[in-house]
Amino acid sequence: MLAKLTISNYALIQQLSVEFSSGLNTVTGETGAGKSIILGALGLILGNRADLSVLKNKDEKCIVEGLFEIENYRLKQFFEKNDLDYDKRTILRREIAPGGKSRAFINDTPVNLKTIGKLGLKLIDIHSQHKTLDLGTQRFQLNLIDEVSVPDKTLNEYKTVYKRYNQLSQELKELKDKSEKVNSDLDYYQFQFAQLEEAKLNRVGEQEELEAELEKLTHAEEIKSSFAEVLYLLDDEQFSAVRNIKESSKILARVQDYVHEAPGLQKRLESAFFELKDIWEEIGSLTEKIEHKPARIEEVNDRLNLIYSLQQKHNAASISELIELKNNIEGKIAQAVGFEEEIGDLENQLEYVLENMEKLAANLSLARKKSIPDIEKAVVEDLKQLGMAKARLRVVHQELPGFTLSGKDSISFLFSANPDSEPAEISKIASGGEMSRLMLAIKNLLRKSKKLPTIVFDEIDSGISGEVAIKMGNILKEFASSTQIINITHLPQVAAKGDSHFVVFKLEKDGKTHTSIKKLDTENERVEELAKMVSGEGVTDNTLEMVRELMKK
Numbered sequence: 001m002l003a004k005l006t007i008s009n010y011a012l013i014q015q016l017s018v019e020f021s022s023g024l025n026t027v028t029g030e031t032g033a034g035k036s037i038i039l040g041a042l043g044l045i046l047g048n049r050a051d052l053s054v055l056k057n058k059d060e061k062c063i064v065e066g067l068f069e070i071e072n073y074r075l076k077q078f079f080e081k082n083d084l085d086y087d088k089r090t091i092l093r094r095e096i097a098p099g100g101k102s103r104a105f106i107n108d109t110p111v112n113l114k115t116i117g118k119l120g121l122k123l124i125d126i127h128s129q130h131k132t133l134d135l136g137t138q139r140f141q142l143n144l145i146d147e148v149s150v151p152d153k154t155l156n157e158y159k160t161v162y163k164r165y166n167q168l169s170q171e172l173k174e175l176k177d178k179s180e181k182v183n184s185d186l187d188y189y190q191f192q193f194a195q196l197e198e199a200k201l202n203r204v205g206e207q208e209e210l211e212a213e214l215e216k217l218t219h220a221e222e223i224k225s226s227f228a229e230v231l232y233l234l235d236d237e238q239f240s241a242v243r244n245i246k247e248s249s250k251i252l253a254r255v256q257d258y259v260h261e262a263p264g265l266q267k268r269l270e271s272a273f274f275e276l277k278d279i280w281e282e283i284g285s286l287t288e289k290i291e292h293k294p295a296r297i298e299e300v301n302d303r304l305n306l307i308y309s310l311q312q313k314h315n316a317a318s319i320s321e322l323i324e325l326k327n328n329i330e331g332k333i334a335q336a337v338g339f340e341e342e343i344g345d346l347e348n349q350l351e352y353v354l355e356n357m358e359k360l361a362a363n364l365s366l367a368r369k370k371s372i373p374d375i376e377k378a379v380v381e382d383l384k385q386l387g388m389a390k391a392r393l394r395v396v397h398q399e400l401p402g403f404t405l406s407g408k409d410s411i412s413f414l415f416s417a418n419p420d421s422e423p424a425e426i427s428k429i430a431s432g433g434e435m436s437r438l439m440l441a442i443k444n445l446l447r448k449s450k451k452l453p454t455i456v457f458d459e460i461d462s463g464i465s466g467e468v469a470i471k472m473g474n475i476l477k478e479f480a481s482s483t484q485i486i487n488i489t490h491l492p493q494v495a496a497k498g499d500s501h502f503v504v505f506k507l508e509k510d511g512k513t514h515t516s517i518k519k520l521d522t523e524n525e526r527v528e529e530l531a532k533m534v535s536g537e538g539v540t541d542n543t544l545e546m547v548r549e550l551m552k553k
Contacts, residue, residue: 001484002124002454003089004067007041009056012515018502019519024480026498027488027517028533033504034515035488039126039458042066044094045104046124047117052100062096068123073453078119084109092116092123121453127443128458135413135439136427142411145395147446149371150364155406158360162405165353172346179339186336189329196326199306204320207307214300220292227287234280242280245273357403364407369397375445382441385475387468388434390419433463437472444475447483454484461491470550473497492533496550501526527551 007016012034029035044050044064055062071088079086085107093105094116104116134140146155182189216223235242249269256262307319316322372395383391394414402408414423417434430438440460461472473494476487480499489495501520506513520526530547531539 001069002066002486003069005038005042006063006065006067007038008064009060009062010041010044010054010064011037011056012506012513013037013041014056014509014514016516018517020484020486021500022480022484023499024477024497025484025486025500025502026495027486027502027504028490028495028529029504031490033506035504036458037515038504038517039128039456039488042124042456043126044096045092045116046120046126047104047113049113050094050096050102052096052098054096055098059098061098063093065091065093067091068454070123073122075119075122078122082106082111082115084111092120124454124456126456126458127439127460135435135442136425136430138410138412141395141413142406142409144442144446145368145371145375145411146406148375149367154360154363154367158357158364158407159405161353161357161360162403165350165357165403168346168350168353172343172350175339175343175346179336179343182332182336182339186333189332189336193326193329193333196310196322196329199310199322201307201310201319201322201326204318204323207304207319210300210304210307214297214304216290217293217297217300220290224287224290227283227290230283231280231287234276234283242273242276245269245276249273361403361407365397365399365409368407368409368411372397378445378448379438379441382444382475383437386437386441386471387464388417388437390417391434392416392423393438394423431463433468436460436462436464437468440472440475440479444479447479454486455479457485457487457489459488459490461489461494465491466493469493490533492530492547493550495533496526496530496547501529503529523551 001022002020004017004019006018007013009015016038027035027038040048040054041064044054045066050062052058068090069088070090076086078084087107091105091107093108095103095105097103102113104111104113106116106119233241246269249266252262252266252269256266307322310322311317314322314325316325376393376395379393380391383393392415396412396414398410398412400408400410413426415426415430415434415438416423417430421429423429426435426438440457443455457476461469464472469491470493473491473496476485476494477497479485487494487498495501502517503520504515504517506515508514520529527544527547528539530550531543534547535543
């Protein structure tokens with residue numbers, strides 16, 4: 001329950017602190033006094049966004065702090081999951097700095113807006129007039145059925161399987177699209193692969209070797225002629241460079257005893273002789289190997305032309321790129337075969353998940369349909385107490401053709417307040433007062449089925465008066481026996497039922513308007529406030545007596 005709410009520097013509120021009690025807390029005040037401002041501030045610790053416009057004093061930060069008693073809410077797991085210190089008296093705080101920066105805290109530990117919002121929604125349910133409009137939506141109606149009839153674990157299990165089914169379906173679609181694309185190109189890939197495979201491109205340096213060989217073959221006569229000329233110059237019968245160098249070496253040997261440089265020169269001539277002789281022999285050997293081979297030229301040309309054409313076709317600069325391309329194409333061909341296995345595996349998984357989802361959806365449908373008669377009966381009984389003796393509520397269940405995140409069920413609430421009109425969609429037939437009473441009956445139903453957090457009703461009694469208002473007050477009183485209620489009301493019949501009564505008011509201070517709240521601690525204070533609600537400022541003894549009787553009831 002919300003034990004204490006402290007607000008500073010928010011809208012018209014300079015400083016405000018209020019302690020709520022368990023049971024029914026009624027909040028009254030003149031129109032425009034600032035009741036909605038307090039709700040807006042409370043919304044900050046529920047994760048609502050805010051901007052600088054909320055700052056009363058633009059130079060100071062705004063702080064909203066709520067102290068909650070949470071011992072009975074089974075929230076330890078939430079605190080552990082979010083790495084927060086658990087305390088049965090927990091504080092939620094929001095701060096809005098003058099620069100616009102917003103900070104959130106749970107028990108003085110900084111948290112993000114999403115985390116404080118999640119915890120806040122587990123602690124407080126603010127029911128505004130806007131939320132009454134939600135009553136006419138099928139989503140709200142289905143959620144109501146689930147709140148009463150379906151354990152959270154069961155619904156979460158279905159949702160997990162449903163999300164898994166959608167994930168697998170998407171994966172299967174993407175895989176089939178890829179497979180279809182690959183298979184559409186498979187013939188082309190196989191043709192390309194066969195062409196590259198037939199070319200037998202196995203050696204990276206083959207192209208360079210063939211190009212060098214072709215150069216040698218096409219210039220064979222020129223090479224052979226050049227070699228012959230060199231051989232002639234080195235060892236001609238009339239003039240032989242080899243023999244002349246050898247003879248020169250011998251001549252220097254004759255004077256080596258007289259010239260100390262002669263031995264060195266003689267040795268150099270010997271080296272030159274052996275080097276030239278080696279060159280002469282090697283050129284001779286090469287000359288014998290050089291042949292004009294037209295058939296080999298044609299063979300090398302054909303091979304190179306094949307390589308060049310493949311390079312041009314595939315925009316490749318080398319044999320290594322062609323080999324890499326061939327390997328890639330081979331991988332795509334293998335992938336096309338692999339897709340079939342993956343698709344088969346995914347289809348088996350999808351079939352298993354679908355069977356599981358169908359079972360879980362059937363269980364959801366069964367639980368929902370089973371609860372409908374009790375829901376109709378409970379709501380109608382409360383509506384009778386609220387002065388709608390002839391009201392009827394029919395909950396229509398239909399099975400959807402496909403699965404949704406909530407199962408295969410469609411729920412529609414059909415309502416009629418009068419015996420002479422057939423039940424129809426709530427949004428089309430119910431008045432504002434009827435919607436308020438219907439919502440209260442539904443909230444009361446939820447209270448009986450599960451532990452609810454603190455509920456804030458913002459003028460749920462809108463559109464009603466008189467004896468019906470007294471009956472609504474009685475239901476709120478009963479409601480508050482198990483759930484803390486903070487009820488903002490403009491009806492004295494409802495306000496009189498409160499275990500605690502608070503008044504929101506405006507005051508002038510230093511030429512500025514402020515909103516504040518006061519708890520009425522004595523019976524006389526409450527009587528006077530309720531009397532003002534009945535007759536305005538012209539309170540009479542008769543009015544006071546009537547209010548006292550109202551409080552006794």
